[in-house]
Amino acid sequence: MKPFHCGLVLPFFILASGCSLISAGGGAxxxxxxxxxxxxxxxxxxxxxxxxxxxxxxxxxxxxxxxxxxxxxxxxxxxxxxxxxxxxxxxxxxxxxxxxxxxxxxxxxxxxxxxxxxxxxxxxxxxxxxxxxxxxxxxxxxxxxxxxxxxxxPPTYGLPKGTVPNLLRIQLQANVNFEYWQSKYYEYSLAVVKNIPDGNNFWIFRFDPSRIQPLAFKELLDIDPDVVKSEFEKTNK
Missing domain, CATH: 3.30.1560.10 (Mago nashi)
Incomplete structure (x- = not known):
């Protein structure tokens, strides 16, 4: 049933002056x-x-x-x-x-x-x-x-300030090929950004957070046997 408006029945998108939630100056x-x-x-x-x-x-x-x-x-x-x-x-x-x-x-x-x-x-x-x-x-x-x-x-995705939500620093197992591995997550548009040249199979990957929430993707990586560890990239701020 339609609500009662201070004695006036009005279309729902009009706010009667006696009931208005708007401040006198209109700021609200x-x-x-x-x-x-x-x-x-x-x-x-x-x-x-x-x-x-x-x-x-x-x-x-x-x-x-x-x-x-x-x-x-x-x-x-x-x-x-x-x-x-x-x-x-x-x-x-x-x-x-x-x-x-x-x-x-x-x-x-x-x-x-x-x-x-x-x-x-x-x-x-x-x-x-x-x-x-x-x-x-x-x-x-x-x-x-x-x-x-x-x-x-901008979306925060529940991540701490200074976190880059679509970039992950990932260390793969020594015998894992990064191209083969990233194909497992094609539905999230996972793509390599660059290799971290320390000899330990470290990579920075980009993915699409509109296809999977960042924390949900991190949880997938945490149980992936091909992944040694993963962490979100940070900004310089």
């Missing part, structure tokens, strides 16, 4: 979230992200895995696009439609949308979506794919 406006959009699926390679809309028309994209936009990115939607999006959100009737829609394809992505209004939240998920909701999802996908993003927070 960007923090008023109205919608989150993501997709998830059971198969490897599905983009892991959260797209968040704020009532000023600002949008953030937090890329977590299998996306070229890793970290947190920001953009301001053009007024016409933001107006059209608000109209689609109202047409989708998000506060009144069911929370669950059919999920019939195991390997296909599942859409999940959360809407916010004051202290109220609602989560909607499914694959077989009604037309108005599918249209809204299409507009959200267009925002994601159209570019114009500004990186505001």
């Amino acid at each position: 406006a960007e923090k008023v979230k109205v919608l989150e959009y993501t997709r998830y699926c059971s198969q490897k390679g599905c983009p892991d992200f959260v797209l968040s809309l704020y009532h000023t028309g600002h949008v953030t994209y937090e890329g977590k895995a299998y996306t070229s936009l890793m970290g947190t990115h920001l953009q301001q939607l053009p007024e016409a696009q933001w107006t059209a999006l608000k109209q689609s959100m109202e047409s989708a009737n998000l506060w009144r439609i069911p929370e669950e829609f059919p999920i019939s394809q195991y390997y296909a992505p599942v859409t999940m949308i959360r809407v916010f209004e004051g202290e109220y939240t609602k989560t909607i998920r499914g694959q077989e979506l009604p037309y108005e909701l599918a249209l809204l999802v299409s507009q959200l996908d267009q925002i994601t794919n159209n570019g114009g993003w500004k990186l505001i927070a």
Whole structure:
């Protein structure tokens, strides 16, 4: 059921003056979230992200895995696009439609949308979506794919400051060929950067952290019998 608004029933993306979370000067406006959009699926390679809309028309994209936009990115939607999006959100009737829609394809992505209004939240998920909701999802996908993003927070992956998340210094067993060994991890785009000429089969490798979380990859290396030891590269800072 749609939440109550200080005596006024308004579309969820409009904040009534008596209930607004915005400061008098408007400085907190960007923090008023109205919608989150993501997709998830059971198969490897599905983009892991959260797209968040704020009532000023600002949008953030937090890329977590299998996306070229890793970290947190920001953009301001053009007024016409933001107006059209608000109209689609109202047409989708998000506060009144069911929370669950059919999920019939195991390997296909599942859409999940959360809407916010004051202290109220609602989560909607499914694959077989009604037309108005599918249209809204299409507009959200267009925002994601159209570019114009500004990186505001690089991903940290839970690593200490000064760690290079996509570079590993790896010592292989003496009898292991590095080219053969790196082919085991082709799905993570593992590639040699350079050899460390100390005679102990030390190498620096690069991999794609959008395909596997750095700590998860380090765990794989820790149990690999061909690896003597591995550690992340550090910056000079």
